[in-house]
Amino acid sequence: xxxxxxxxxxxxxxxxxxxxxxxxxxxxxxxxxxxxxxxxxxxxxxxxxxxxxxxxxxxxxxxxxxxxxxxxxxxxxxxxxxxxxxxxxxxxxxxxxxxxxxxxxxxxxxxxxxxxxxxxxxxxxxxxxxxxxxxxxxxxxxxxxxxxxxxxxxxxxxxxxxxxxxxxxxxxxxxxxxxxxxxxxxxxxxxxxxxxxxxxxxxxxxxxxxxxxxxxxxxxxxxxxxxxxxxxxxxxxxxxxxxxxxxxxxxxxxxxxxxxxxxxxxxxxxxxxxxxxxxxxxxxxxxxxxxxxxxxxxxxxxxxxxxxxxxxxxxxxxxxxxxxxxxxxxxxxxxxxxxxxxxxxxxxxxxxxxxxxxxxxxxxxxxxxxxxxxxxxxxxx
Amino acid sequence: xxxxxxxxxxxxxxxxxxxxxxxxxxxxxxxxxxxxxxxxxxxxxxxxxxxxxxxxxxxxxxxxxxxxxxxxxxxxxxxxxxxxxxxxxxxxxxxxxxxxxxxxxxxxxxxxxxxxxxxxxxxxxxxxxxxxxxxxxxxxxxxxxxxxxxxxxxxxx
Ligand SMILES: [Zn+2]
Numbered sequence: 300x301x302x303x304x305x306x307x308x309x310x311x312x313x314x315x316x317x318x319x320x321x322x323x324x325x326x327x328x329x330x331x332x333x334x335x336x337x338x339x340x341x342x343x344x345x346x347x348x349x350x351x352x353x354x355x356x357x358x359x360x361x362x363x364x365x366x367x368x369x370x371x372x373x374x375x376x377x378x379x380x381x382x383x384x385x386x387x388x389x390x391x392x393x394x395x396x397x398x399x400x401x402x403x404x405x406x407x408x409x410x411x412x413x414x415x416x417x418x419x420x421x422x423x424x425x426x427x428x429x430x431x432x433x434x435x436x437x438x439x440x441x442x443x444x445x446x447x448x449x450x451x452x453x454x455x456x457x458x459x460x461x462x463x464x465x466x467x468x469x470x471x472x473x474x475x476x477x478x479x480x481x482x483x484x485x486x487x488x489x490x491x492x493x494x495x496x497x498x499x500x501x502x503x504x505x506x507x508x509x510x511x512x513x514x515x516x517x518x519x520x521x522x523x524x525x526x527x528x529x530x531x532x533x534x535x536x537x538x539x540x541x542x543x544x545x546x547x548x549x550x551x552x553x554x555x556x557x558x559x560x561x562x563x564x565x566x567x568x569x570x571x572x573x574x575x576x577x578x579x580x581x582x583x584x585x586x587x588x589x590x591x592x593x594x595x596x597x598x599x600x601x602x603x604x605x606x607x608x609x610x611x612x613x614x615x616x617x618x619x620x621x622x623x624x625x626x627x628x629x630x631x632x633x634x635x636x637x638x639x640x641x642x643x644x645x646x647x648x649x650x651x652x653x654x655x656x657x658x659x660x661x662x663x664x665x666x667x668x669x670x671x672x673x674x675x676x677x678x679x680x
Numbered sequence: 681x682x683x684x685x686x687x688x689x690x691x692x693x694x695x696x697x698x699x700x701x702x703x704x705x706x707x708x709x710x711x712x713x714x715x716x717x718x719x720x721x722x723x724x725x726x727x728x729x730x731x732x733x734x735x736x737x738x739x740x741x742x743x744x745x746x747x748x749x750x751x752x753x754x755x756x757x758x759x760x761x762x763x764x765x766x767x768x769x770x771x772x773x774x775x776x777x778x779x780x781x782x783x784x785x786x787x788x789x790x791x792x793x794x795x796x797x798x799x800x801x802x803x804x805x806x807x808x809x810x811x812x813x814x815x816x817x818x819x820x821x822x823x824x825x826x827x828x829x830x831x832x833x834x835x836x837x
Contacts, residue, residue, distance in 0.1 A: 430823070437769070445784075491766075539795075545761075
C-alpha cells in the first residue's frame, strides 16, 4: 500500500447532554480542531467523508445537514453510515485511488436527543426479530452469556474492565465518565439483562470527532509528525444472530489477520504497544482482545486479571477510558484511532504510554460486533 | 456570541417521527408465517448445495451462496443456545411483563438458531443447552408473535 498518514485529529468533549450545541456546532468544533492540529485551512482539504446515522439524527440524509459545518462546500463529499473506523477506511481508499491528496473524515452523534433502546431496536429485522423488542443491550447480553458459558469467563473478570477503563478516563479531558470503582461496586450494580449490569454498559453520549488523512507528499506539509497507516482491514459476519456462534469472533480474527499481514506484524503480543478497542460492554473488551490475537480464545479474562492491560502493564488497553467512559456512537471508533495517534505522537498527557510506537485501533458495526475494522498505526513510514 | 447566556434556558424542539411502513414478508416469509398461523408448524429452508437447514427461512444459503431448494418441517421444541433475563426494558419495547427472557433457540431439525422470547421460567431456571418448547398464541395472524414465547420443555423431549 502507498503510504498514507493521519495528520490532524480533533475531538469535542463527550458529554451526556451537550445542550448548547446542535449537530453542526459539534461538527464545526471537531473539524476546526483537526485543521488546527494539522496546520491546515479548509482549502487544504481535497475531499470529505461524513459519518452519521439518520435514525439517531431524526432526519433523512443526515449527512447533508452538516455540510456547512465540515467545510465541504465546493468539494467531493461522500458518507458512511456506520462506525467511524469504517468512515476513515473509506477516506483512506479515496487517497489510495490517486484522486485526492487529503481526506477529512468527520463523525457526529447525539444520544441525548432520542431514545437509545428504540433506535437500536430498529437495527433488527422487522419481519422476524424487531417486534420481539430486542435492542443493543439485550442482544449483547445473549453474546455475553454465550461467550462466558463457553469459556468460563466470570462476571468479576468483566467487572475488572469497568474498573480499569473508568479509572483511565480520569486522565482524559474529553472523557465523559471517569469513575473510581471497585470490582465489588460493579458487581453490585443492578442487572439490566443478565449477565450485563449497569456498570458493564457504556453511557449515552453526545460528541463529534474529525481526522485528516494525507498522502505521503501532502503529509510533509503537516504541522505535526505524521502517524502512518501500517495496516487496515474490515470483515463482516452474518446478520441474523441465530446464524452466528455468538461466542466466536471469526470476523474480527479475519480483519486482524489481514491488517497485521499488511503491517508486517506476525506476533501482535510482542509488536503492539497499546490497543484502543470498542468496549461498548465490558465483555467485549475480553472477546475483542482474543480476536485481535493478544491472547488465546477464552483467555481474555485471565489476561485482564493479570494487570497486563492496565496502565503501566505490558499492553495498555483503552488508556483513553474506552467507550465505557464515553460512547457517542459512530464517533467512538474515530476516537479509538485518535487516541492511538495522540499516543504515538507522545501527546497523550497524563495517560501517555511510554514508548508507544505501534498501536491498534478497532471499531465495530452491527449487533454484537457483526463487523469489525482493525487499524495498525505507527510512527515510522 | 455567548454574552447573552446568563440565565437563559436553552431551547429544545420536541418532536416525534411517525411514519407507517409496510415491510413485505415476501414469498418465503408468507409461506413461513402461514404455516405458523394455520398449522402451528415451523418451517425451515434447506440449501440445495450443502443441505444446511436454515431457520428463520430464506431464499439463499449465506454459507455457500446457493439457492435454498426445499422447505423442511421443524419441531416446535429445541435447544437453548444462549439466553438472557431482561430486568429493565423500555416500556415501548417489552412484549412481556418483566422479567422475561430472550434466547437463541435451535429448533429440532434446524441447523441454525433463531431469536425468540422466553417466559414461564423460574429465577435461575434457564441454562445453555436446555430444552425449550414453543407456546403458541390462541389468536394468530401471521407474524413472529404468533409464537408468544418459549418455555422450559415440560414433556419428554
Ligand atoms: Zn449451503
